[in-house]
Amino acid sequence: MVDRNTIVGIDFLVIGIVLTALGYIISQSVSITAVGLDLAIIGALIILIVPEPVPRDAYKALLQDSISNIEMILEESMLKEKAYFIPTEDRKIRALIPLSSDTSTNSQSFSASLLIQNVSRAPERFISRYGGIDGLFLYPPGNEIVRLSKVDQDSDLEQAVRYSVVEVSDLASSVTLLEDKEAKFVKVQIAKPKLSSDSPFFNASLGSPVSCVVSCVVAAVKKLPVRMVDEKSDQGLTRLTLQVIE
Numbered sequence: 001m002v003d004r005n006t007i008v009g010i011d012f013l014v015i016g017i018v019l020t021a022l023g024y025i026i027s028q029s030v031s032i033t034a035v036g037l038d039l040a041i042i043g044a045l046i047i048l049i050v051p052e053p054v055p056r057d058a059y060k061a062l063l064q065d066s067i068s069n070i071e072m073i074l075e076e077s078m079l080k081e082k083a084y085f086i087p088t089e090d091r092k093i094r095a096l097i098p099l100s101s102d103t104s105t106n107s108q109s110f111s112a113s114l115l116i117q118n119v120s121r122a123p124e125r126f127i128s129r130y131g132g133i134d135g136l137f138l139y140p141p142g143n144e145i146v147r148l149s150k151v152d153q154d155s156d157l158e159q160a161v162r163y164s165v166v167e168v169s170d171l172a173s174s175v176t177l178l179e180d181k182e183a184k185f186v187k188v189q190i191a192k193p194k195l196s197s198d199s200p201f202f203n204a205s206l207g208s209p210v211s212c213v214v215s216c217v218v219a220a221v222k223k224l225p226v227r228m229v230d231e232k233s234d235q236g237l238t239r240l241t242l243q244v245i246e
Helices: 004-026 030-049 056-077 101-107 112-121 142-149 157-168 200-206 209-222
Strands: 084-087 093-098 127-130 133-138 174-180 185-191 226-234 237-244
Touching: 004 030, 056 133, 056 200, 056 209, 084 209, 093 142, 093 200, 093 209, 142 157, 142 209, 157 174, 157 185, 157 209, 185 209, 209 226, 209 237
Parallel strands: none
Antiparallel strands: 084 093, 084 226, 093 133, 127 133, 174 185, 185 237, 226 237
């Protein structure tokens, strides 16, 4: 896929060439011709000199490595409980995977502020017991994409998800989102996800790679914990339902 810098460079180059031709051939204006040449030169320089800040293939490679490492941990621990994606006080996203279904059920009674406070202060190790929550604490693969995308609470939720997943990391072709604020659910449709995982424990707890990133973005923008309720994939379309915990 052509990166954004190349697209901008091509736009400048084409506009410059057209403007130069119009100025020189039709209007015979030196000033218009000069402006056209300047735009064409700028476009050529952007194409030749300005690189893509972070190659998009690098995102996929980093995600795949992270998924493989997390899969080994989950498989050794035999954990398949659905994860909570929780924004911390230091603006990161941590995933809490309950150690058992009993812990998962009990944690649903906690408020968002308590979950955020507990996870922010929990010891920096994989398995922790803090604030009555027993679980595996880790940084999910989407945490770093959230940081690089620079999304925050002031961002529009659908635009933030689309920007992170489509524009920045190129993990899907398109994203549409519907938020039900009364029911506290966010439904997301991801068209043509470009990264998949055959890691059963990772998929069961954190969802598919693209859904995991979406969950991180939603948690970061909402500044609230979210949990994946349902995920279905069919013919290049992934339907994701997230519960927002307030």
